[in-house]
Amino acid sequence: MAPSGNYIQGAVRALRPSSALGRELEAFRTTTPRRTFASTQRPKTTIATRPAYTSESSCLLGARNAGSKERIGLVGSSRKPLLQTRTFSNTAPRNKLKTIEQVKARNKGGPFNLTAAILFICTAGGLYAYLTYEKERMARKRIADQTKGVGKPKVGGPFDLVDQDGMRFTSDDLLGKYSLVYFGFSHCPDICPDELDKMALMYNKVVEKCGPVLVPIMVTCDPARDNPAVLKEYLHEFHPEIVGLTGEYENIKQTCKEYRVYFSTPPNVKPGQDYLVDHSIYFYLMDPEGDFVEAIGRNFTADQAAKVITDHIKDWEGPLKKKDRWA
Amino acid sequence: MGWLPWGSSEQEGGVKKTSGGAFESPSRTNRAKCYEARDAFFECLDKNKILDSINSRAGQIATREACGASDVVFEKNCAHSWVEYFKKQRVVNYQKEQTIKRIEAQGGEIAPIEAPQLPLRRG
Numbered sequence: 001m002a003p004s005g006n007y008i009q010g011a012v013r014a015l016r017p018s019s020a021l022g023r024e025l026e027a028f029r030t031t032t033p034r035r036t037f038a039s040t041q042r043p044k045t046t047i048a049t050r051p052a053y054t055s056e057s058s059c060l061l062g063a064r065n066a067g068s069k070e071r072i073g074l075v076g077s078s079r080k081p082l083l084q085t086r087t088f089s090n091t092a093p094r095n096k097l098k099t100i101e102q103v104k105a106r107n108k109g110g111p112f113n114l115t116a117a118i119l120f121i122c123t124a125g126g127l128y129a130y131l132t133y134e135k136e137r138m139a140r141k142r143i144a145d146q147t148k149g150v151g152k153p154k155v156g157g158p159f160d161l162v163d164q165d166g167m168r169f170t171s172d173d174l175l176g177k178y179s180l181v182y183f184g185f186s187h188c189p190d191i192c193p194d195e196l197d198k199m200a201l202m203y204n205k206v207v208e209k210c211g212p213v214l215v216p217i218m219v220t221c222d223p224a225r226d227n228p229a230v231l232k233e234y235l236h237e238f239h240p241e242i243v244g245l246t247g248e249y250e251n252i253k254q255t256c257k258e259y260r261v262y263f264s265t266p267p268n269v270k271p272g273q274d275y276l277v278d279h280s281i282y283f284y285l286m287d288p289e290g291d292f293v294e295a296i297g298r299n300f301t302a303d304q305a306a307k308v309i310t311d312h313i314k315d316w317e318g319p320l321k322k323k324d325r326w327a
Numbered sequence: 328m329g330w331l332p333w334g335s336s337e338q339e340g341g342v343k344k345t346s347g348g349a350f351e352s353p354s355r356t357n358r359a360k361c362y363e364a365r366d367a368f369f370e371c372l373d374k375n376k377i378l379d380s381i382n383s384r385a386g387q388i389a390t391r392e393a394c395g396a397s398d399v400v401f402e403k404n405c406a407h408s409w410v411e412y413f414k415k416q417r418v419v420n421y422q423k424e425q426t427i428k429r430i431e432a433q434g435g436e437i438a439p440i441e442a443p444q445l446p447l448r449r450g
Contacts, residue, residue: 237355
């Protein structure tokens with residue numbers, strides 16, 4: 001055991017000048033020998049202790065006072081162990097641990113115990129939860145910020161259309177609230193009705209959580225058939241709050257272009273003609289300043305989409321106060 | 328269409344349609360009727376192992392012979408454009424399923440659909 005040999009040598013060297021030994025021993029006595037978490041921070045103590053288990057355990061096993069004697073025992077081992085032991089045997093026991101076995105058992109686990117484990121797990125759990133939350137928030141912020149300022153995508157823009165009641169409705173009417181813009185047409189066979197049903201669910205969920213801060217909008221890609229009256233009847237079946245927008249073919253085309261919506265309505269259709277309109281099927285979430293936030297595709301369920309929207313709404317830190325903004 | 332074996336009064340008029348064959352009002356009830364007729368028609372096609380009822384001449388003839396009746400009901404309850412759309416969609420959906428099965432059989436994986444990629448940066 002090479003290291004223990006070194007320790008002994010070191011101890012012997014320390015013994016030679018008696019004053020040095022005295023100081024050393026004094027240090028043992030004054031530093032609280034009770035083992036705590038910090039026990040590893042006192043290398044001298046441990047250095048002196050460990051060889052004692054191996055080289056001197058036989059002579060110290062019977063000793064009740066394991067605290068100081070055992071340590072000194074090592075020092076004495078190079079000269080007169082018994083004398084040394086007796087000399088310091090008067091010292092009051094300073095360690096609760098009575099036997100070598102107890103000390104061994106105590107040291108076996110190192111600085112770990114139940115309290116430490118609980119503290120560790122709590123801290124780790126707390127940190128993990130916080131960092132995960134922060135990461136998600138930053139990801140959303142990035143998505144929202146990507147669409148702001150320099151290099152923002154040109155999704156959305158000014159439009160001038162007519163709502164389902166025949167009133168003029170422009171992009172300015174959207175400012176101050178989040179809006180969820182969908183493009184469709186009433187004669188859509190299967191996708192649009194499903195998506196509009198989903199939109200109604202999403203809207204209800206968002207309103208339930210955040211209040212009436214979202215305007216659901218459906219812009220028709222088929223203005224020839226979808227006049228305000230048709231849209232009103234059609235959308236009322238999905239949700240009475242959905243705003244249906246129509247207008248002149250050119251205005252609709254312009255709006256679709258701004259929202260990067262592809263659609264293929266024939267420009268000149270005869271009344272009663274039967275045709276379908278091919279179009280993009282995203283929901284566009286626009287913030288209260290009219291900037292595009294995120295597109296929500298068909299792969300989102302109503303719950304997932306509602307979560308995306310509510311999270312963005314909660315993140316909103318616009319310059320206006322909530323009550324003013326959404327008054 | 329009184330000669331249809333299971334013709335009923337309900338099919339007399341079908342849904343209200345424009346002269347061009349489009350729905351006059353594609354309301355929820357009308358849509359439901361159309362979907363119902365479509366499902367009945369597709370069930371008939373399944374029974375007779377017909378996949379394509381529109382794109383090929385052979386498919387059209389087979390459909391007329393095996394499922395002519397339900398095809399007529401389908402046409403009555405849906406806009407003509409919807410009928411064409413659903414018939415074509417049936418073929419496309421089947422091909423999609425087969426492609427997915429083939430890829431999976433070869434050990435490939437179908438990645439979940441990612442969030443839409445929109446042009447987020449200049450250029």
